[in-house]
Amino acid sequence: MGIIFSIISGKGGVGKTTTAANLAIGTAMQGKKTVVVDFDIGQRNLDMILGLENRVVYDITHVMDGDVRLRQALIPFKKNENLYFLAASQTKDKTVLNKEKVEKVLSELKKEFEYIFIDAPAGIESGFEHAVYFADAVIVVVNPEVSSIRDSDRAIGIVDAKSKKSQEGKRVAKYLIINRINPDLVQKGEMLSSEDILDILEIDLLGKVPEDQIIIEASNTGHPVILNEKSEAGRAFKRISRRLCGEEVPFVDIESVKHSGLLKSIKKMFQ
Ligand SMILES: Nc1ncnc2c1ncn2[C@@H]1O[C@H](COP(=O)(O)OP(=O)(O)OP(=O)(O)O)[C@@H](O)[C@H]1O
Numbered sequence: 001m002g003i004i005f006s007i008i009s010g011k012g013g014v015g016k017t018t019t020a021a022n023l024a025i026g027t028a029m030q031g032k033k034t035v036v037v038d039f040d041i042g043q044r045n046l047d048m049i050l051g052l053e054n055r056v057v058y059d060i061t062h063v064m065d066g067d068v069r070l071r072q073a074l075i076p077f078k079k080n081e082n083l084y085f086l087a088a089s090q091t092k093d094k095t096v097l098n099k100e101k102v103e104k105v106l107s108e109l110k111k112e113f114e115y116i117f118i119d120a121p122a123g124i125e126s127g128f129e130h131a132v133y134f135a136d137a138v139i140v141v142v143n144p145e146v147s148s149i150r151d152s153d154r155a156i157g158i159v160d161a162k163s164k165k166s167q168e169g170k171r172v173a174k175y176l177i178i179n180r181i182n183p184d185l186v187q188k189g190e191m192l193s194s195e196d197i198l199d200i201l202e203i204d205l206l207g208k209v210p211e212d213q214i215i216i217e218a219s220n221t222g223h224p225v226i227l228n229e230k231s232e233a234g235r236a237f238k239r240i241s242r243r244l245c246g247e248e249v250p251f252v253d254i255e256s257v258k259h260s261g262l263l264k265s266i267k268k269m270f271q
């Protein structure tokens with residue numbers, strides 16, 4: 001039986017889709033049968049980041065509505081045979097997802113795949129709600145910015161209140177990825193350090209990913225950074241994927257952690 005990891009954030013544009021693509025490739029590289037599903041209805045771009053935009057014929061709505069079988073909608077990732085992708089529909093109606101039908105699709109995926117990543121949309125609309133509802137674990141992506149951390153705090157609250165598992169009295173594992181860390185700014189005290197962020201959010205750190213220009217190039221060419229040995233962010237995603245596969249991978253100090261003076265005033269906002 002597979003595990004569903006929903007990748008959420010609260011604030012948009014922090015790197016959820018980038019994370020979903022790279023971690024899915026990462027677990028596939030570790031030999032795990034993996035599928036990554038786009039829940040960002042109407043605004044899909046995971047297909048592009050994976051370089052599969054020309055391959056999308058059917059999407060999750062077609063499967064939900066029984067127009068095609070799941071097999072027909074799953075797109076193989078050419079660069080790794082363990083990975084498949086299921087696209088989001090491009091409809092303007094963001095409420096197309098239906099709980100019973102989504103559950104059926106996900107339970108079929110759980111039978112076939114070990115790792116199921118859901119790329120959630122920003123905000124707390126229908127796609128987010130479904131991603132959270134069915135999650136076995138959530139991966140919260142934040143940037144080292146107050147607005148991102150505040151919004152993720154709210155999103156974490158929704159996980160506790162609304163997920164199926166927590167409604168059944170079970171625990172939904174929650175992991176944090178801090179993305180777009182700029183070590184120079186942290187050292188100058190102009191960016192929150194990960195220590196500061198962990199102090200505020202109090203969830204388990206899964207990994208830190210540095211700001212990396214190669215990511216922008218990678219998004220445009222459909223060649224995610226995890227496949228690029230030269231990319232520091234790619235190496236960070238690789239370490240995170242290995243952790244997800246149960247390996248103990250030491251945390252690399254990419255920022256030379258220092259308590260920033262910003263912390264005191266920011267903490268007040270969360271009390
Ligand atoms: N570590 C990084 N270094 C540099 N650029 C990054 C990094 N992570 C993400 N980006 C860039 O930030 C932008 C937003 O990333 P992405 O689309 O993954 O965010 P998102 O959270 O999925 O956004 P949305 O909420 O709109 O779905 C993209 O242009 C991406 O290339």
Ligand SMILES: [Mg+2]
Pocket residue numbers: 016017018040119120121
């Ligand atoms: Mg996205």
